Amino acid sequence: RDKIAKLANIITALRSGTFARYLFSYIALLLIPISVFTFIIYNYYINYFTKSIISQDMEHTKKVMNNVDQEIESLYGNVMQMYSDSIFKTNYQTEHPSGFYDIRSRLKSVEASNKFIDQILFYDENLGRIYTSNAIYTFDDFYKYGSTYENYTKEEFRRVLNSIGRKYKWIPQQSVYYNKTMNSSITYIVPMNWSSINTYSMILYHINADHLNDLIGGGRSHAGDVLITTDNDLILFHSGKNLSPEIAGLLIKRAHKKDHIAAIIKSKKYLVSCVPSDSTGLTYYSITLMDVALSEVRRLTMIFLSGTLFIILISMFAIKVFMHFNYDPVRQLSGIAKSVFPASSGDRDDILVAQNALIHLSDDNAKAEKEKHELMQEKLLLRLLSGGMENIEAFNALGAKVGLSFTGTCFCVMIFRSDSGCQEGK
Numbered sequence: 001r002d003k004i005a006k007l008a009n010i011i012t013a014l015r016s017g018t019f020a021r022y023l024f025s026y027i028a029l030l031l032i033p034i035s036v037f038t039f040i041i042y043n044y045y046i047n048y049f050t051k052s053i054i055s056q057d058m059e060h061t062k063k064v065m066n067n068v069d070q071e072i073e074s075l076y077g078n079v080m081q082m083y084s085d086s087i088f089k090t091n092y093q094t095e096h097p098s099g100f101y102d103i104r105s106r107l108k109s110v111e112a113s114n115k116f117i118d119q120i121l122f123y124d125e126n127l128g129r130i131y132t133s134n135a136i137y138t139f140d141d142f143y144k145y146g147s148t149y150e151n152y153t154k155e156e157f158r159r160v161l162n163s164i165g166r167k168y169k170w171i172p173q174q175s176v177y178y179n180k181t182m183n184s185s186i187t188y189i190v191p192m193n194w195s196s197i198n199t200y201s202m203i204l205y206h207i208n209a210d211h212l213n214d215l216i217g218g219g220r221s222h223a224g225d226v227l228i229t230t231d232n233d234l235i236l237f238h239s240g241k242n243l244s245p246e247i248a249g250l251l252i253k254r255a256h257k258k259d260h261i262a263a264i265i266k267s268k269k270y271l272v273s274c275v276p277s278d279s280t281g282l283t284y285y286s287i288t289l290m291d292v293a294l295s296e297v298r299r300l301t302m303i304f305l306s307g308t309l310f311i312i313l314i315s316m317f318a319i320k321v322f323m324h325f326n327y328d329p330v331r332q333l334s335g336i337a338k339s340v341f342p343a344s345s346g347d348r349d350d351i352l353v354a355q356n357a358l359i360h361l362s363d364d365n366a367k368a369e370k371e372k373h374e375l376m377q378e379k380l381l382l383r384l385l386s387g388g389m390e391n392i393e394a395f396n397a398l399g400a401k402v403g404l405s406f407t408g409t410c411f412c413v414m415i416f417r418s419d420s421g422c423q424e425g426k
Contacts, residue, residue, distance in 0.1 A: 034308050038301070054260050057224060057273035057286040064226055065275050065284045067215040071116040072280045078110050078117075108133035115211055213239060224271075224288035227252065231281050243287060251287055262290075376402045 107120045111133055122131035130142045137145065143154045216226045216239045225248070226239040233252050235245070243251075247265055255261045255272040263270050269290035276283045380399055389395045396405045 038304065053271055053288060054273065057271065057288060058260065058275070061226070061273050061275045061284050061286040064216050065277050068212070068228065068282070068284070069277050069280050071215065072282070074114060075116060078114060082106070082110065103131050104133055104136070107131065212237060224286050227285040227287065229283045229285065231283070236282070248287065252285060255285065373402060377404055380404060
């Protein structure tokens, strides 16, 4: 039984080697087409998503342009209305409280009618006043109590207002946008020159950044940045934080007046879409980092490879189970033994059946070997007696293989032949 168990272990080891060869062949045959297919799919996804991203960016940028332009045009309407309003032509020059109240009320009503506007300032440099919907300030008091312009210093703000007031006359196309930093709200400045004397005033619209972000919107499959610029590439608004001001400026210069480009800066690839506005003179850009955009490709590739690995593991398990039931040497040997020796067919112990079969086969082999040995001895002796040997040394050379040899040179031989029931002796 121990020998049979050892034999079973040897066969099991061989079976394991066969399993390994089957598994390796299966994986090789599976991985080669999968690798080729993955390469093709990956490149297809890259090309497909690149085109899709460009298309999405163009459509989204046009949508942003339409939304913001509508608000800007509405703001133009408010500007024209305020320019034609006699309250702003006369009351700001009076010291009477009722005039101040009328201006504040009108500013408050305009702010309430347009959610795009965060705050309106009516500024007159000659009188040194800043009118808001809440109060009237001197320039110094405005920065102490009423300013919402945290991104601008007082000196810088005064310098910007004074330079714009002296440079521009009231023409809608010459209205000025100002923004110190990309992530702050846009300040839309409209010079007003009502007086015939050498004085000037202006209206400032502090645009609501949250509402602007709402207009730009999200919901896209990738995290692209939207930028709004003037005709001289001054960045007014930047909706994201994926780009530094330097990189954004370089990309805008490269994409100026082009529908879309792909640019590489500092080993990173960017897709830039550009849509200029004919009505407001602003230009809208959508900039997407390629690595961020192709995250969907990597996600789909990981899903595909995970599925492939799952298939391989399931296949390994299936091969293992299949070989367990269809490649069991001991069970197969037992089945053969039962077919050769029907007497053992009732025994359910496969190892015992195989053991008995081997014992039977071993005994039969030993008996057959003995009979073969005796037959070879007889044939050798008959050859010697019939004169088929040259001498006794040749006989001994052949007889050594079957245990026959003669040392003497004289011997007596008697041959009996049976013929028709009679015996004749010589």
